[in-house]
Amino acid sequence: MTEIAAVSTPLPDDRRARRNVGVLVAAQAILGSQVTMVFVVGGLAGNMLAPIHCLATLPISMIVFGAMLTAPWLSGFMQRHGRRAGFFLGVAGGALGSALAAWGLSTSSFPTFLAGSFLTGTYMAAQGFYRFAATDTASDSFKPKAISWVMAGGLISALTGPQLVKVTTDMFAVPFLGTYLAAMIISVVGAPLFLLLDVPAPPRGEARPAGGPSWGELLSRPPILVAVVCAMVSYALMNLVMTSTPLAIVGCGYTAGNAADVISAHVLAMFVPSFFTGHLVTRFGAQRVVMAGLVLLALAGGVALSGVELSHFFGTLMLLGLGWNFGFIGATSMLTAAHSPAERGRVQGMNDSIVMGCVTLASLASGGLMNCAGGSAVEGWHLVNLAMAPFLVLAGAALIWLSMRPRPVR
Secondary structure, three states, X not given: OHHHHHHHOOOOOOHHHHHHHHHHHHHHHHOOHHHHHHHHHHHHHHHHHOOOHHHOOHHHHHHHHHHHHHHHHHHHHHHHXXXXXXXXXXXXXXXXXXXXXXXXXXXXXXXHHHHHHHHHHHHHHHHHOHHHHOOOOOOXXXXXXXXXXXXXOHHXXXXXHHHHHHHHOOOOOOOOHHHHHHHHHHHHHHHHHHHHOOOOOOOHHHHOOOOOOOHHHHHOOHHHHHHHHHHHHHHHHHHHHHHHHHHHHHHOOOOHHHHHHHHHHHHHHHHOOHHHHHHHHHHHOHHHHHHHHHHHHHHHHHHXXXXXXXXXXXXXXXXXXXXXXXXXXXXXXXXXXXXXXXXXXXXXXXXXXXXHHHHHHHHHHHHHHHHHHOOOHHHHHHHHHHOOHHHHHHHHHHHHHHHHOOOOOO
């Protein structure tokens, strides 16, 4: 009888979740291109406007800092009012930020440009929740695939973003002005996609649970702590190296177009594997996939230290993108399995705030290491990649510690 009952158990109905995934994939593809664009030109525009070259990557740091401050508030807002309302706020912030950055460029005002970059972080924070929104209506078996497919939507933005940079960089007399205006238009055009999203707000009783756990209490749970550490290291190290890449490429005698091509290959490597990363998580487990990502990030640093030919830059950034994909998607899968639905808003907001805080520090350190710590572009580039080592050791040790802990008896 038991066997018959097991066979007759209906499969979960994920039609609603698949529809939402389709909307989020489209949003990732269309709206996500603006993030690629501003990350390609942010350091170069900063180098043009900043009073000292050490602050060249400060605009990118401000984007991530804005995302860090916005993430906890935005997560709580979505917990109360739904994903759709939160995503509309994110798009509005992105459009306003791009417009203000364009104004800063046209007036040669570095503070105004930084303010626009900060507001752009609102969209970056909202985009970070696409992967979580994909799991809200999904069955447990579909969640890793839903996360992976939404991340795969970045494939189109990887193709279009850098190419739009090439077309728009010199569209006006002021370099990069056209790029930020194009990013603003993308926000406006892509916003209506969220009208198709069908993720209801949680019940009022679930939206604000009484006496919810503090960040310290949440981080005292080993599965949550290790997931946050691995997401933090994967994303921060990817940003550390990627932020310096355009500066290193141009500093080594190549062109801004070469930098756009390398970043395009990098973003492709970030998102193409998403078509199968979810299957790898389901088959081998999230922890093993994260460990593979850390190994790939270490290999990226090794390639960077081996030379500064254009092929080395391509190899480094492609391995960097693949390592980020495995590390970040794996860590996200670990996190979604480590908390209850009632804790969703608090845990996810905490995770993205911590991750973006570390990414902010990484992008600041990137400019300092690249432009001020070394005597040349090559020395600075090598210092950027050497800086990855201790953090990779930290994340690897955390994973090993978690795997050695006894599993709770169910």
